[in-house]
Amino acid sequence: MAKALLTLRVNGERQTVAAEPHHTLLEVLREDLGLTGTKHGCELGECGACTVLVDGVPVLSCLTLPSEIGDAEVTTVEGLAKGPELHPLQTAFAEEAAAQCGYCTPGMLLSAKSLLDHTTAPTREEMAEAIAGNLCRCTGYTAIYEAIDKAAERIREKQPAGARS
Amino acid sequence: MLRLPRFRMEVPRTLDEAARVLRELGAGQQDPGTTGMPGMKVLMVAGGTDVYPNMKRRQLTPEVLVSLRRALARDVRADGPSAGVTIGAGATLSSVSAHPVVRSRYAALAMAAGLVSTPQLRNMGTIGGNVCLDTRCNWYDESQFWRTAEGFCMKTHPNVVCRVATSSPRCLAVASADTVPALLALGATVRIQSAQGERSVDLGELYREDGIRYLTIARDEIVSAVELPPAEGWRSTYLKLRDRGSFDFPIVGLAAAVRMDGERVAGARVALTAVASRPILVDAAAAALRGSRLDDAAIEAAAEAAFKAARPMDNTSGTIAQRKRTVSVFATRALRELRERRAEAA
Numbered sequence: 001m002a003k004a005l006l007t008l009r010v011n012g013e014r015q016t017v018a019a020e021p022h023h024t025l026l027e028v029l030r031e032d033l034g035l036t037g038t039k040h041g042c043e044l045g046e047c048g049a050c051t052v053l054v055d056g057v058p059v060l061s062c063l064t065l066p067s068e069i070g071d072a073e074v075t076t077v078e079g080l081a082k083g084p085e086l087h088p089l090q091t092a093f094a095e096e097a098a099a100q101c102g103y104c105t106p107g108m109l110l111s112a113k114s115l116l117d118h119t120t121a122p123t124r125e126e127m128a129e130a131i132a133g134n135l136c137r138c139t140g141y142t143a144i145y146e147a148i149d150k151a152a153e154r155i156r157e158k159q160p161a162g163a164r165s
Numbered sequence: 166m167l168r169l170p171r172f173r174m175e176v177p178r179t180l181d182e183a184a185r186v187l188r189e190l191g192a193g194q195q196d197p198g199t200t201g202m203p204g205m206k207v208l209m210v211a212g213g214t215d216v217y218p219n220m221k222r223r224q225l226t227p228e229v230l231v232s233l234r235r236a237l238a239r240d241v242r243a244d245g246p247s248a249g250v251t252i253g254a255g256a257t258l259s260s261v262s263a264h265p266v267v268r269s270r271y272a273a274l275a276m277a278a279g280l281v282s283t284p285q286l287r288n289m290g291t292i293g294g295n296v297c298l299d300t301r302c303n304w305y306d307e308s309q310f311w312r313t314a315e316g317f318c319m320k321t322h323p324n325v326v327c328r329v330a331t332s333s334p335r336c337l338a339v340a341s342a343d344t345v346p347a348l349l350a351l352g353a354t355v356r357i358q359s360a361q362g363e364r365s366v367d368l369g370e371l372y373r374e375d376g377i378r379y380l381t382i383a384r385d386e387i388v389s390a391v392e393l394p395p396a397e398g399w400r401s402t403y404l405k406l407r408d409r410g411s412f413d414f415p416i417v418g419l420a421a422a423v424r425m426d427g428e429r430v431a432g433a434r435v436a437l438t439a440v441a442s443r444p445i446l447v448d449a450a451a452a453a454l455r456g457s458r459l460d461d462a463a464i465e466a467a468a469e470a471a472f473k474a475a476r477p478m479d480n481t482s483g484t485i486a487q488r489k490r491t492v493s494v495f496a497t498r499a500l501r502e503l504r505e506r507r508a509e510a511a
Contacts, residue, residue: 021173021174022172023169040166043166044167044218045214045286048285051285058284058288059285059288060286060289063214063217063218065174065213065217068213132283133286133412
């Protein structure tokens with residue numbers, strides 16, 4: 001079967017790529033666009049390692065076909081930093097040792113970003129719910145909660161007074 | 166890499182177009198009981214959270230996928246405080262569980278939709294997809310490698326025995342949708358569209374006690390919407406047993422709804438999932454509750470009826486005894502909870 005031309009919006013850039021039509025978004029991101037930050041784990045929707053944001057909503061790229069998302073904006077872990085400046089979650093994850101082997105980290109960061117986009121003062125319960133679809137076999141999750149807490153605090157500090165949620 | 170098999174994708178823009186495409190492709194003539202699930206050449210897909218994993222494991226190997234993503238409505242429409250609601254089949258499970266009208270008037274549905282798998286899968290999976298969810302079994306939901314080594318089963322190869330009970334004349338795979346018992350308890354109907362036109366059926370009539378031919382509708386009929394009657398006076402809840410607190414399919418799911426008239430139960434429904442090849446509306450449990458004061462004796466009788474109706478097999482997690490017992494424990498807990506709670510619509 002011939003490759004098909006796809007146009008995707010990834011991390012703020014419009015990309016046109018020739019890809020096999022039966023390849024998932026995960027495969028296209030990693031193999032055709034060279035964005036290997038998104039990890040392939042179980043590839044069956046059970047582990048969350050391949051989580052990306054589509055229009056800000058966490059979804060699994062291993063079960064998404066690029067042809068179905070049309071013009072939606074895809075955010076991968078490569079799109080979190082602004083130039084040399086890391087996202088507060090990335091800094092906090094590094095400082096709190098919230099990554100050990102690091103394989104779940106890109107997906108975890110994106111699920112956490114979606115949470116902090118909605119609230120900058122999440123409870124531990126809200127954090128647990130937000131990352132319920134991201135398996136981590138190393139950390140025991142405690143360091144991850146602490147890193148999300150720290151990032152949320154830094155985001156709150158940067159917000160103008162009155163804008164806090 | 167666990168890749169999808171090659172297929173062609175059709176993405177119709179409207180329901181009429183989808184129905185026409187399905188008829189032209191001959192989807193309605195397919196019979197998984199004759200060909201096995203991998204023999205189904207034309208399949209519909211909405212969120213893809215169940216179809217794509219099954220394709221990766223080669224339980225499904227369609228030549229054409231008809232994506233309903235553009236054609237299906239995805240809104241929750243409530244026409245007024247005393248009217249029912251219509252949920253487009255393309256509504257994601259996240260949007261259903263978060264919808265204020267669903268949360269306030271149809272609690273069991275909000276709870277069930279919110280307990281399906283993980284946040285990511287709820288952001289992708291749809292209510293229509295959950296209603297049409299493929300049945301599951303320890304012998305079916307395995308990799309191609311595992312099934313090649315261990316031996317295939319009736320659901321993929323109709324000339325092979327059922328591995329769960331080798332003398333069973335039918336497939337024993339388990340109905341595993343969370344939202345279905347909630348919808349049954351709330352009295353849902355589904356709207357079905359095909360090239361022949363549109364019709365509505367009671368949700369309970371959509372299912373059959375057969376793990377392969379688990380839906381009664383033809384394979385070119387599209388579940389386009391779920392309709393719920395007015396919820397005035399009803400209160401409802403859903404309880405789910407699964408291996409882990411997130412991720413997993415139910416190994417028991419129970420929904421209960423009651424409507425009180427003063428001190429007495431005027432209407433009741435108790436529905437089960439994951440304990441048979443079809444979801445079960447337990448009429449005997451409802452009969453035990455109607456006219457009662459929702460007292461302990463009536464609740465015990467309803468729980469006993471639900472226990473009797475559950476027929477779990479040894480083909481998912483947990484043991485048969487544990488899952489059957491859980492049904493009666495859940496029935497008791499759910500009905501006591503409803504006794505305590507104020508009528509939601511009040």
